[in-house]
Amino acid sequence: xxxxxxxxxxxxxLSQAALADNKPTPSNSPRARPxxxxxxxxxxxxxxxxSVTAEDIAKFAAPPLDSKVxxxxxxxxxxxxxxxxxxxxxxxxxxxxxxxxxTTQVWRQDGAMKLPVQLTGGEDNTSIAGLSPDNKxxxxxxxxxxxxxxxxxxxxxxxGKLELIQHTPKVQTSLQYISDDSKSIYxxxxxxxxxxxxxxxWDHASAKRELVFDTPGQGELADQxxxxxxxxxxxxxxxxxxxxxxxxxxxxxxxxxxxxxxxxAVSFGSKPNQVLVMTNKLGDFQRLYSLEGGKLTPITPxxxxxxxxxxxxxxxxxxxxxxxxxxxxxLHVLDGRTLKPxxxxxxxxxxxxxxxxxxxxxxxxxxxxxxxxxxxxxxxxDWNTRKSTVWRVPETPEVDVSLFGKQTIETYPARDGTxxxxxxxxxxxxxxxxxxxxxxxxxxxxxQARPGFxxxxxxxxxxxxxxxxxxxxxxxxxxxxxLHSDDGPKRLNVITDIEDAAKYIKSAWAxxxxxxxxxxxxxxxxxxxxxxxxxxxxxxxxxxVALYSxxxxxxxxxxxxPYRRILRISEYGDPVKDKAAxxxxxxxxxISRLKAPLLLVQGVNDPRTPVGEALAIYREMERRKIxxxxxxxxxxxxxxxxxxxxxLQIGHTIAFFEKHLLGK
Numbered sequence: 001x002x003x004x005x006x007x008x009x010x011x012x013x014l015s016q017a018a019l020a021d022n023k024p025t026p027s028n029s030p031r032a033r034p035x036x037x038x039x040x041x042x043x044x045x046x047x048x049x050x051s052v053t054a055e056d057i058a059k060f061a062a063p064p065l066d067s068k069v070x071x072x073x074x075x076x077x078x079x080x081x082x083x084x085x086x087x088x089x090x091x092x093x094x095x096x097x098x099x100x101x102x103t104t105q106v107w108r109q110d111g112a113m114k115l116p117v118q119l120t121g122g123e124d125n126t127s128i129a130g131l132s133p134d135n136k137x138x139x140x141x142x143x144x145x146x147x148x149x150x151x152x153x154x155x156x157x158x159x160g161k162l163e164l165i166q167h168t169p170k171v172q173t174s175l176q177y178i179s180d181d182s183k184s185i186y187x188x189x190x191x192x193x194x195x196x197x198x199x200x201x202w203d204h205a206s207a208k209r210e211l212v213f214d215t216p217g218q219g220e221l222a223d224q225x226x227x228x229x230x231x232x233x234x235x236x237x238x239x240x241x242x243x244x245x246x247x248x249x250x251x252x253x254x255x256x257x258x259x260x261x262x263x264x265a266v267s268f269g270s271k272p273n274q275v276l277v278m279t280n281k282l283g284d285f286q287r288l289y290s291l292e293g294g295k296l297t298p299i300t301p302x303x304x305x306x307x308x309x310x311x312x313x314x315x316x317x318x319x320x321x322x323x324x325x326x327x328x329x330x331l332h333v334l335d336g337r338t339l340k341p342x343x344x345x346x347x348x349x350x351x352x353x354x355x356x357x358x359x360x361x362x363x364x365x366x367x368x369x370x371x372x373x374x375x376x377x378x379x380x381x382d383w384n385t386r387k388s389t390v391w392r393v394p395e396t397p398e399v400d401v402s403l404f405g406k407q408t409i410e411t412y413p414a415r416d417g418t419x420x421x422x423x424x425x426x427x428x429x430x431x432x433x434x435x436x437x438x439x440x441x442x443x444x445x446x447x448q449a450r451p452g453f454x455x456x457x458x459x460x461x462x463x464x465x466x467x468x469x470x471x472x473x474x475x476x477x478x479x480x481x482x483l484h485s486d487d488g489p490k491r492l493n494v495i496t497d498i499e500d501a502a503k504y505i506k507s508a509w510a511x512x513x514x515x516x517x518x519x520x521x522x523x524x525x526x527x528x529x530x531x532x533x534x535x536x537x538x539x540x541x542x543x544x545v546a547l548y549s550x551x552x553x554x555x556x557x558x559x560x561x562p563y564r565r566i567l568r569i570s571e572y573g574d575p576v577k578d579k580a581a582x583x584x585x586x587x588x589x590x591i592s593r594l595k596a597p598l599l600l601v602q603g604v605n606d607p608r609t610p611v612g613e614a615l616a617i618y619r620e621m622e623r624r625k626i627x628x629x630x631x632x633x634x635x636x637x638x639x640x641x642x643x644x645x646x647x648l649q650i651g652h653t654i655a656f657f658e659k660h661l662l663g664k
Contacts, residue, residue: 051559051612052604052632060632062648069655072462073647076455079399081376082392084356084366085109086131086138091364091382094391095119095138095157097127102643106140108157112380112391119159125641129175132182133360137204139165139175139185146637147605148172148561152187154204165202166209170194172563176221186212188220195562213245215252218566225268230255230275232266236570237446238483240264242277255291263480265309266291270316270336278310278321284479288321290339299339300332306477311355312336313362318383320355320365324477326409327423327450329354331367345381345388350374351452366391370453372406405461407451412470412504414497421478422470422501423449427461434516436661437466437505439541441498441533443524445486445571448477456650463654464662466516468505472497472529488573489581498529499537517661521653523547523639524609531587531598531617538593543660545599545653548609548638551617552589553582561607591620598628599656601649603636628656 065073085096094109098116104125107116119138120126126142129152138157143150151167152175166173168191176186176199185202192198198214199221218234222242229245231252241257242264256264256277263286265278275291282289282296286306289296300307300321308329310321319334329352333342347353350369356378357366363383370376375394382389405427411419427435438460442449449469460467471477473494474486486494506515520533520541527549534544550556557568557575569575573582583589598621602614611632618630631652633645640649658664 051610052615056615057604057632057634060630062631062633062645062652065648065651065655069651070647073459073650075398076459077643077646079375079394079396079401079455081368081370081394081453082378083376084368084378086128087357087359087364087366087380088131088135089133089360091359091380093135093157095128095131096392099643103641106138106155108159109391112389113393116392117159119155119157120162123635123642130178132178133180134182136182139178141173141175142167143637145605145635146603146639146641148607148637150174152185163207166200172197174220177224186221186224190563195566197563212247218563222265223267228268230266230268232264233257234567235261237567238263239570242266242275244275267310267312268316269312269319276310276312276319278307280306280480284481288319299334304479306479308477309354311358313358313365314360315362317362318342318365320358322354324448326421327448327471327477328352329450331355336362345379345386347379347388348374348377352450372451372453373401373404375401375453401453404453404458405467409451412501412508414473414494414500418473418497420470420472420497420500422468423451424469425457425461425467427464427466429464430466434509434511434514435464435466436517436519436542436657437468437509438519438521438657439468439470439501439505439533441470441472441520441522441526441529442475443522443526444476445474445525446476446483447525448475450477459650459654463658465519465657466509468501470497470501472501487571489578491572491585492581495532495536495585498533499540502533502537502540517542519543519545519657519661521545521547521657522549524549527609528587532585534596534598535587535590535594538590538595541596543597543657545601545656546614546617547601547649547653548603548606549600549613549617550587550609551613552586554579554586555616556609556613557582559610559612564608588616588620591617591624594621594624594626597656597660598626599652600628600630601633601640601653602631603633603638603640605635605637608638627660 085094087094096107097104098107104127106120106128107118109116124142124144126140129139129141131138138155140153140155141150149170149172152165152173153162171189171191173189176188178185183204188197188199190197196216197219199212200209201212202209219231222230222232227247231243231245233241239261242255244253244255262281267276269276277289277291280286287298288300288307288310290299306324308322308324312319316336318336321332323330331353335342348369351371353369356368365381367379368376377394380389380391405425407423407425410422410424414420449471457467502518505518509516518541520530522530527546530544530546531549533541553572600614600618602611604611636645640646
């Protein structure tokens with residue numbers, strides 16, 4: 001199975017956990033409380049649970065919700081789309097991930113519309129990493145407590161006990177691929193150095209591993225073919241170097257990105273020595289190219305939209321790519337050999353059409369369609385018979401999704417005149433009187449708020465709020481110049497897009513001289529944006545909820561997980577060279593401007609934005625008697641992933657806005 005088939009094609013969870021920028025076992029050992037020096041400065045150190053006391057974990061546990069509130073959210077969480085999975089080579093059986101038990105687990109389905117059978121269980125998220133070419137075993141990935149240090153296990157397709165491949169505390173172990181003969185499993189792990197990944201071969205028969213590749217760096221195996229690897233070295237979230245590695249000769253050859261600051265995604269093509277490359281190096285937008293003889297030849301149209309992703313089946317028969325048209329996903333297919341367009345089967349009209357799985361021989365493709373009132377629906381298409389089959393249908397118990405609010409794509413003006421795109425949903429009752437507005441900033445920051453089916457957004461509409469998701473400068477989907485306009489100190493020039501959203505809404509959406517109240521929410525970088533909105537731009541927003549957020553860019557870069565640090569420095573700035581800018585861009589610098597109510601929500605085991613970030617802000621809120629609060633989830637990392645915690649997170653967030661924006 002080619003690397004990343006499931007990771008790259010899986011659907012985002014329809015909950016606030018999906019706001020994440022993007023998990024060691026929970027620790028309750030007493031630790032010293034984060035030391036505060038002068039007001040506005042932080043002195044904590046450590047990662048996750050190491051920087052919070054057991055007393056604080058108990059003190060800031062989420063209080064129970066009113067049963068009516070909890071019931072409403074539980075009902076909405078039961079509204080779920082159906083994603084794709086791993087098909088056996090004969091197309092008769094599928095393995096897929098499902099959250100119906102409250103956490104992601106692995107399920108088997110023995111035919112279209114057959115009753116699924118649960119294969120894994122427990123309280124920790126477990127998902128498919130790969131299916132062996134001979135269909136005799138699955139490789140599954142399990143994370144504990146949201147620590148983002150998953151391990152790999154073997155699983156018999158019939159079910160039974162998991163067989164350990166590797167699961168080591170504070171080490172990320174990730175499947176790279178399973179050999180064509182199903183005898184070897186290749187995986188990566190940062191067990192030699194925490195900020196570098198080696199690649200190992202695990203022998204299925206002997207259950208022993210051997211080191212295959214250990215050149216230092218943030219590398220991943222993008223594809224493999226005929227004893228050749230395509231290796232991508234990440235220098236940042238949007239900066240990569242590409243190498244070709246000959247396994248037999250142990251020779252590493254540079255291909256792309258060396259001495260550049262460019263973005264690349266690659267895969268082998270069908271021709272010998274051909275590499276398919278997605279990049280925005282030669283223009284403002286991502287485009288797909290064929291690399292042959294050192295020359296990049298475009299194979300997708302020259303349009304003012306990004307090619308947001310592509311994949312090719314193992315047999316190299318067909319290339320699938322998706323174009324991001326104003327946030328809507330439009331799927332296209334090319335013949336793998338001629339690279340000429342191929343007509344897709346007729347599918348239901350939808351906002352988004354994407355690939356969610358491919359059979360190894362390329363015969364079957366799983367297409368997922370969805371829309372604002374259409375939960376994700378998978379269709380398996382057989383290229384041989386030209387027939388489409390729905391394997392599973394979405395579930396909408398007790399909810400009429402035809403009543404979900406439709407979204408519009410609008411813009412608001414930044415202070416320099418730039419038009420900032422935003423996805424807008426409005427309750428019907430807002431037609432007469434101004435409804436309070438919730439502005440949600442996405443994570444990343446290299447992310448994009450996109451239109452589509454969203455039960456969590458609908459909960460805000462049902463509560464009486466308009467719901468707005470801006471794509472401020474620095475977001476993906478609008479070209480390279482837009483994406484990189486907030487890199488490092490340049491963020492100082494565009495951070496005002498956050499305040500301008502509130503200013504525009506209060507002015508343009510006022511009715512009869514009454515401006516709507518405006519709240520702000522977001523997770524990860526969206527949580528950072530929320531804290532900036534509430535501090536640097538204090539007074540612009542009337543209440544805020546910051547989920548797993550950054551309070552100081554300096555302490556964040558110091559304490560985030562080592563494997564994340566280099567990727568984040570390229571985005572936020574160098575802790576030494578850009579120290580002054582990092583200070584100016586940190587919410588803690590402007591803590592004296594915080595006046596409006598603020599709620600903080602944080603996972604104790606978060607390796608990305610350590611819990612100390614939330615505690616530091618909360619200590620200042622306590623000292624200054626700012627209304628609000630702090631919720632800690634002892635068994636979560638970067639975002640709530642367990643159903644009970646998701647309910648608590650959404651429930652307390654909406655209740656906080658109801659109290660401070662609606663007066664309930």
